[in-house]
Amino acid sequence: MHLKKIVIIGLTIYLITLSLLLGQQKNLSQEEQSWLKQSFRSEKNGWIYLHIEGPPFQRGFQHGYLLAKEIAEFLRVEKYMCWWNTGKKFDFFVNHTLDMFKDKIEPEYQQEMKGIAAGAAKAGIQVSYEDIVYLNASIEIMGYWYPWYKDHNHQPTKTGGCSAFIATGKSTADNGIVMVHNTWTHFAFANCYVILDLLPENGSRILMQAFPGAIHSGMDFFITSAGILGTETTIEGFKGFDPSGAPEFTRIRKTMQYAKNIDDCCKIMIEKNNGGYANTWLFGDIKTGEIARLELGLKNHKIERTTDGFYTGSNITRDIRILRDETKDDYDDIRNSNIARRVRWKQLFAQYNGKINIKTAQIMLGDHYDVYLNKELPNSRSICGHGELDPANIPSSWAKPFYPLGSIDAKVVDSKLAREMKFWAKWGSSCNIPFDASKFLKEHQQYDYLEGYLKDRPSQPWTLFSIKK
Numbered sequence: 001m002h003l004k005k006i007v008i009i010g011l012t013i014y015l016i017t018l019s020l021l022l023g024q025q026k027n028l029s030q031e032e033q034s035w036l037k038q039s040f041r042s043e044k045n046g047w048i049y050l051h052i053e054g055p056p057f058q059r060g061f062q063h064g065y066l067l068a069k070e071i072a073e074f075l076r077v078e079k080y081m082c083w084w085n086t087g088k089k090f091d092f093f094v095n096h097t098l099d100m101f102k103d104k105i106e107p108e109y110q111q112e113m114k115g116i117a118a119g120a121a122k123a124g125i126q127v128s129y130e131d132i133v134y135l136n137a138s139i140e141i142m143g144y145w146y147p148w149y150k151d152h153n154h155q156p157t158k159t160g161g162c163s164a165f166i167a168t169g170k171s172t173a174d175n176g177i178v179m180v181h182n183t184w185t186h187f188a189f190a191n192c193y194v195i196l197d198l199l200p201e202n203g204s205r206i207l208m209q210a211f212p213g214a215i216h217s218g219m220d221f222f223i224t225s226a227g228i229l230g231t232e233t234t235i236e237g238f239k240g241f242d243p244s245g246a247p248e249f250t251r252i253r254k255t256m257q258y259a260k261n262i263d264d265c266c267k268i269m270i271e272k273n274n275g276g277y278a279n280t281w282l283f284g285d286i287k288t289g290e291i292a293r294l295e296l297g298l299k300n301h302k303i304e305r306t307t308d309g310f311y312t313g314s315n316i317t318r319d320i321r322i323l324r325d326e327t328k329d330d331y332d333d334i335r336n337s338n339i340a341r342r343v344r345w346k347q348l349f350a351q352y353n354g355k356i357n358i359k360t361a362q363i364m365l366g367d368h369y370d371v372y373l374n375k376e377l378p379n380s381r382s383i384c385g386h387g388e389l390d391p392a393n394i395p396s397s398w399a400k401p402f403y404p405l406g407s408i409d410a411k412v413v414d415s416k417l418a419r420e421m422k423f424w425a426k427w428g429s430s431c432n433i434p435f436d437a438s439k440f441l442k443e444h445q446q447y448d449y450l451e452g453y454l455k456d457r458p459s460q461p462w463t464l465f466s467i468k469k
Contacts, residue, residue, distance in 0.1 A: 052066075052197070054200075077188055095130075113132040120213075165311065165312040168291045168306070172354075204257055206256050214249075244274070252269065255268045312345040365410045388406060410430035421466055423465060
């Protein structure tokens with residue numbers, strides 16, 4: 001009897017969902033229905049896989065329609081966190097974003113974002129083109145523009161997050177390229193759970209991690225049909241912003257779509273740089289086996305390239321000009337997360353040099369060794385970051401005990417997979433430590449303002465994603 005009730009309830013839910021979908025379909029024109037036939041979404045192990053294709057507005061419409069519910073949730077969280085962190089309404093940031101960027105966004109990307117808004121609206125979500133522009137620019141607006149606007153560029157802006165490396169030649173097991181990344185962010189913003197397979201009308205096909213409503217990666221892990229790989233880590237404590245420059249999200253999207261080699265990647269990112277989302281960029285070209293590290297500040301940048309070696313990212317710049325002139329960061333205090341991870345990457349490469357492949361890279365991303373305390377301990381100094389587990393009783397740049405910020409995912413790719421347009425991804429922490437939101441808030445009631453905005457992230461397996469054939 002119990003099983004029968006479960007079946008009936010499940011069938012009822014299915015019929016209701018089907019009815020709603022059919023109701024939405026009735027509101028679509030024949031042209032819009034034909035667009036949607038070229039796209040699809042699926043869900044697996046915490047990820048949403050989304051395939052979109054075609055001209056800009058069309059592929060944007062597919063994106064907005066199929067991810068409408070997730071875009072609405074992103075907006076709900078973003079509006080609240082904007083208010084909580086600044087005391088200013090969401091419209092303040094949306095209006096300033098459009099005023100600053102409206103003449104600096106290429107028509108192709110304007111149309112794609114207008115399509116996203118139109119598709120979401122057709123699915124019953126209240127969202128505007130202006131909202132979508134802000135969501136795409138939110139990292140550089142909240143982390144770079146607003147501190148510059150508020151403090152007249154006197155204060156450093158962005159606290160860093162993410163760990164990454166790219167290796168090639170004798171560093172790897174097969175002499176090809178291996179690239180890895182795990183995203184560090186505040187857990188309320190753990191919304192980069194989309195694997196986007198984008199087949200544009202012009203330029204390269206892209207497979208990337210993204211967030212709902214994004215025309216770029218945001219967390220920046222991507223491969224392209226031109227054989228280009230890319231990822232990044234932010235430069236911690238960075239200060240500086242140029243409102244006359246081009247937004248970072250359009251420059252990196254243009255890089256993904258149109259760059260044919262590493263020269264193109266660096267040129268596109270440097271040209272009209274606004275200082276927003278100042279990063280250590282790691283690029284690779286599987287056609288040549290070459291890798292590069294572009295450290296991109298506002299006033300300074302540095303490019304390193306090799307076909308035999310590795311580059312890492314841990315939110316600390318190696319360029320002395322950027323370090324001393326554009327941040328107030330240290331370089332050798334291993335109590336700080338970014339510096340501890342810089343040192344740990346060196347230790348891990350000494351251990352795995354010449355053996356780096358998909359499996360060893362996955363192990364490295366889940367590393368919990370604290371180089372300051374000299375022991376295994378998941379905390380804010382480990383490669384797989386766990387601010388939520390860190391009592392912060394050691395003086396460092398992490399000022400808050402048990403702060404809900406750390407690694408929320410992991411991605412790995414090598415040359416062989418990149419040629420087939422595939423990569424491995426793991427939702428949740430790079431290791432297998434889950435995050436239970438209700439348990440966390442019960443134990444750490446100082447974060448009660450995050451009730452309803454933190455979400456569970458259970459342990460998930462590594463999953464292989466590839467483009468639609």
